[in-house]
Each structure stands twice: as structure tokens, then as C-alpha cells.
Amino acid sequence: MTLLNDLTGAPPGTTTRALLLRLSTIGAVLAGSVGAFAYAGGWLSPATLTPAHVIDRFEQVNGPHPGFRRNHAKGLCVAGRFVANGAGARLSKANVFAANRVTPVEGRVALAGGQPYAADALATVRSLALRFRLPGGEEWRTGMNNIPVFPVRTPEAFYEQLLAAKPDPATGKPDPERLKSFFANHPKSAKAAALIKARTITSGFADSTFWGLNAFRFVAADGSATPVRWAFVPEMQATPETAARSAMTDKNYLFDDLIAQLRHGPRRWQLIATLGQPSDATDDATLPWPAGRETVDTGTLTLTNAVPEEAGNCRDINFDPLVLPDGIAPSDDPLLSARSAAYSRSFTRRAGEAKSASAVSEMTTQGAGL
Ligand code: HEM
Structure with missing residues (x-):
């Protein structure tokens, strides 16, 4: 009986029946947790999509690039701070929003896609x-990305889209028929693609707005929760990108510009939270929320310096969107847990591989005078 008491944490004097009930509850919780891990790892459902399938598909589409991220492979580490103005504190108890709180920030600017040495380009x-x-x-x-909505709603659609958008080796472009059939099967993606295509592409990283795209929930000190989507909006006046600029011979022109800009002074973004109404979908990143929703400017992100990826800095961070402080909670968006699981798999694979220098290397940053 003492052993049972110890195992279950039950107070002395608890009856055997009550103890057994307690044990079976613990067993059920344990089985549930193990089951959840097994589900996330894809061990229970070989026919369904797993994190390994997603990462295998990145490798199939982009070829092997050991040591690099399987997506957003070309990047540069940045650092700075976030200073809260206090306006977010009524919505979220996260310490990062407390008035005048200065939070150190490390980050990474990057280009989407699995090619670590791709040339910078207008539409990437x-x-x-x-x-x-x-x-x-x-x-x-x-x-976050510089697009106003995400092209797919579900992990399954993401997986299909990766293959549909795979460049044909003969033309260097996706097979139009395959893309057409993907969009025909995913009308939400077709609508989102039109919104993404219609966006103004700015001249660089520093004048880009970066959208979080997935919905989250801000949880206040009194327990009330508000659906939110956030974006980092640049202080710098946005200048549209020109085709002539993106045809420049410097393959790293976007990264080199940012390095040069930071050398002359910091660059800033406001962290703007858009508050959702009960009618706004929180599980569909392809859909914009209606215009005119309340927004709250919660403070200023200041980036002060950039350094190439190397051991121990942003190269070795997994920017898992589910690493959240108390006061920010996930929504029901199915992309969130899929992202978390896929990033972890990508991280585990690249962490165990030999590393080559990033395209945005020491040479580039020294050339820009850092
Ligand atoms: C099911 C959907 C998605 C999948 C499977 C996916 C997959 C990935 C993978 C494998 C990585 C590389 C992670 C690493 O090795 O560290 C990555 C990076 C990234 N993804 Fe996603 N992604 C998805 C959706 C999204 C969405 C909705 C956003 C934007 C809100 C996003 C933004 C990013 C960013 C910014 C990075 C680069 C992070 C860094 O610089 O390390 N992804 N993604």
C-alpha cells in the first residue's frame, strides 16, 4: 500500500480501490502522452503525412544540401532588441509587452526555398x-514572411504544393499543367496566390513588412483571450523593387544592402497586432481578415547588426512557432503543429550533417565593411 501511495502521490489512508483508480488515471494520461508523441512522429499512421515525409519532399524537390535548413536555406543572422510601449499589456500578460520592457532579440533574415546558394530575386x-x-x-x-496570406491552408496541401511547384529541369520553371491541376484542386490556394502576386514587392529586407500569417491568441492577466495575427511593419518608407535591380549581378544584393544599411545605423519595425473578431477564421492562413479590424502597435523592434551564419548563432536556432511565452497561445490553425514538427525534423537532420559556408559569408560582410 505504501508503494502504491508513493507511486500515485495519494495521501495515507486512501483505500485500495481509490488507489487503483488513481493508478489507472495516471496510466491513461501516460498512454495519451506517449500516443501524442507517436502521432506527431508519424509512427501510428504510416499512410498519413508525417514530418519525415515533408522533409523528404523538400530534399526531393531541392536536391541534397547537407547542413542547411530544408526551407529558407539562404540566410543571414541579425540581432537587436524589442522595446514595448505598454499598449499590448492589456491583451497579453507576456512580459515582452510590459511598458518600457527591453527584450534582447536574435534573428535571421532569409529567402524561402531550399536552395542555399540561390541568387536573390524579385519574387522570392x-x-x-x-x-x-x-x-x-x-x-x-x-x-514571418513578406506575403499577406499563406498559399495553403493545411499541411497536406503544403506537401502537394511543394511537388506541384517543383521546377522542371528542362525549363527551370514549374510544369504549368501540374500547377493548374494543384490550383483546381485547391481553390483557396488559387485565391491566396492571386493576393500574393498582387502585393507590392519592396526594394529590400529593411522596407519589407513581415507577416506572422498564422493566428495566435493573446492571453491577458485576467485570463481573457483575443485572437491575433501580428506583423512587423518597417519604419523605413517602402520603395518598390524594380526588375532592373533584381537583375543585378551581385547574387546577394538583398542581403548585402541590409548589411550596408545596418552599418550606417539601426533599422526599425513596429510590432502591430491585428485583433480578430469571433467571425474571423483562425484556422485558415489563406484568408485575410476583413479590412478595418482593430490594430494595436505594441512596440519597436530595432535591428542593430548582422553576422554570417556560423556555429552557435542563428544557424543553430530552430524558429519553432510553438515556442511561446506565457500570455501567447496557439490557435486552432493546423499549420502550427505541422510547422513545429517539420522544423524539428529539418533541424535534427541538418544538425547532424557537415556544414559548408553560407552564401552570405564572411567575405560578403567584410566587403560591406562590417
Ligand atoms: C505546413 C506548413 C509549413 C511547413 C511544412 C514549413 C516548413 C519549413 C521548414 C522545414 C523550415 C526550415 C526549418 C529549420 O530547419 O530550421 C522552414 C523555415 C521557415 N518557415 Fe516554414 N513551413 C510551413 C509554413 C510556414 C508559414 C505559415 C510561415 C510564415 C508564417 C513560415 C515561415 C518560415 C520561416 C520564416 C522560416 C525560416 C526560419 C529561419 O530563418 O530559420 N513557414 N519552414
């Missing part, structure tokens, strides 16, 4: 990933 999706270090070991990690 740009990204900003950030890790906020909060007191007490808490962290907030987020990855």
Missing part, C-alpha cells in the same frame, strides 16, 4: 525569424 519570398529572450528562461520564437 523574404522572411524574418526572431527569438525574444524573456526573463526566467522564457522565449518567444516566430517566423
